Structures are given as structure tokens and as C-alpha cells.
Amino acid sequence: DTAVSQTPKYLVTQMGNDKSIKCEQNLGHDTMYWYKQDSKKFLKIMFSYNNKELIINETVPNRFSPKSPDKAHLNLHINSLELGDSAVYFCASSQGQGAYTFGSGTRLTVV
Amino acid sequence: KNEVEQSPQNLTAQEGEFITINCSYSVGISALHWLQQHPGGGIVSLFMLSSGKKKHGRLIATINIQEKHSSLHITASHPRDSAVYICAVNLHGAGNMLTFGGGTRLMVKP
Numbered sequence: 001d002t003a004v005s006q007t008p009k010y011l012v013t014q015m016g017n018d019k020s021i022k023c024e025q026n027l028g029h030d031t032m033y034w035y036k037q038d039s040k041k042f043l044k045i046m047f048s049y050n051n052k053e054l055i056i057n058e059t060v061p062n063r064f065s066p067k068s069p070d071k072a073h074l075n076l077h078i079n080s081l082e083l084g085d086s087a088v089y090f091c092a093s094s095q096g097q098g099a100y101t102f103g104s105g106t107r108l109t110v111v
Numbered sequence: 112k113n114e115v116e117q118s119p120q121n122l123t124a125q126e127g128e129f130i131t132i133n134c135s136y137s138v139g140i141s142a143l144h145w146l147q148q149h150p151g152g153g154i155v156s157l158f159m160l161s162s163g164k165k166k167h168g169r170l171i172a173t174i175n176i177q178e179k180h181s182s183l184h185i186t187a188s189h190p191r192d193s194a195v196y197i198c199a200v201n202l203h204g205a206g207n208m209l210t211f212g213g214g215t216r217l218m219v220k221p
Contacts, residue, residue: 043211102154
């Protein structure tokens with residue numbers, strides 16, 4: 001029973017393409033997140049979303065957009081992919097300000 | 112300068128040694144998290160604390176709010192403890208979003 005599942009695990013695509021990464025959590029948590037881990041392994045928040053509020057890190061390009069069809073899903077859409085978007089993207093969830101549960105990550109490579 | 116600083120960046124220990132990883136932060140927080148990331152990438156939450164001390168098995172986490180400092184201790188270290196340990200905080204006013212330290216890469220040799 002995977003608590004936070006992301007698909008795909010690996011994604012290789014060409015510059016300029018549009019791609020999506022899916023995330024689902026079965027924990028009943030009210031808040032979901034997307035984090036980016038760069039080549040130096042540093043993690044940074046991209047988005048935080050619950051059923052009331054979307055919080056966007058101001059440094060995230062508007063080519064990135066979260067889409068939440070329901071409270072158990074938070075998908076990440078990326079338009080016009082660039083080489084610098086290559087990274088590992090982690091989905092996570094929490095209940096309020098409780099402990100986090102992370103997905104296993106999606107390694108995106110833009111060529 | 113990052114709001115969350117960890118030390119050391121890299122740590123090599125012999126099996127059985129007592130290990131301490133430190134985390135300092137420069138701003139007000141509502142909670143601090145310790146995370147573990149194994150080679151292969153998955154991230155696991157070890158502790159979330161806002162005061163005092165928590166223990167789980169061989170892992171102990173402490174926090175001193177006045178000094179803005181937290182430590183993660185591993186007793187009787189084992190090669191399977193080899194991983195990157197990441198300190199992260201909930202900043203006041205930032206809701207539930209985490210701000211991360213740069214991580215400490217731990218290798219425990221048999």
C-alpha cells in the first residue's frame with residue numbers, strides 16, 4: 001500500500017516538450033506539495049496546495065503549474081521544458097502541520 | 112546564506128560509533144523535521160519536533176528553541192544507516208512548507 005505514489009519514476013524528454021507528473025496520496029491528508037531536488041541534492045519547495053489555498057514559490061517559472069482534480073491528487077504540469085528543469089521532483093503530503101510523507105521521486109531528464 | 116545550515120556536510124564513521132549531526136537555523140520556526148534519504152532517492156520522515164527530545168529506536172532528535180539548534184544522534188551506528196540526513200523547518204508565516212538544509216551525507220563502514 002503505497003501512501004504517496006508518483007508516476008512516472010523516470011522521464012526523459014526533449015527540450016520544448018510539455019509533460020506531466022502525477023501524484024496520488026491515500027492517507028487522507030489535506031495538504032500536498034511539490035518539491036524539486038537539484039543536481040546538488042538541495043531540496044526546494046515549488047507548491048503547497050490544500051482544498052482552500054494554492055501557495056506558489058515565487059521563484060518557480062510559470063511554465064510549471066499544479067493541477068488538483070481532488071484532494072488525493074496533485075499533478076505537476078510543465079510546459080516548454082528546458083535543460084535546467086532536469087532534476088528529481090518529489091511529491092509529498094501532510095495533515096495540517098503534521099509530519100510529511102514523501103513520494104519516491106520522479107527523475108526528469110531534459111535532453 | 113541559507114536559513115538552515117547543517118554540519119558536517121559529510122561524515123564517515125565506523126560501525127558501532129555514536130554519531131551526531133547538527134542543524135542550526137536563523138529564523139523563527141514552528142517545527143523542525145529530520146529526514147533520511149537513501150541512495151536510490153526515497154525520502155523518509157524520521158522526526159518532527161518543536162521542543163525537547165524524541166527517540167525512535169537508535170535515533171534521537173533534540174531541539175533547543177532558544178539557541179535555534181537541533182541535533183540528530185545515532186547510537187550503535189550500522190552500515191544500513193548510511194544515507195543523507197536532511198534537516199528541514201516550518202518557517203513562521205510559511206504555512207506547512209518546508210525549508211531545507213543542505214543535508215549531511217553519512218557513510219558507516221563495517
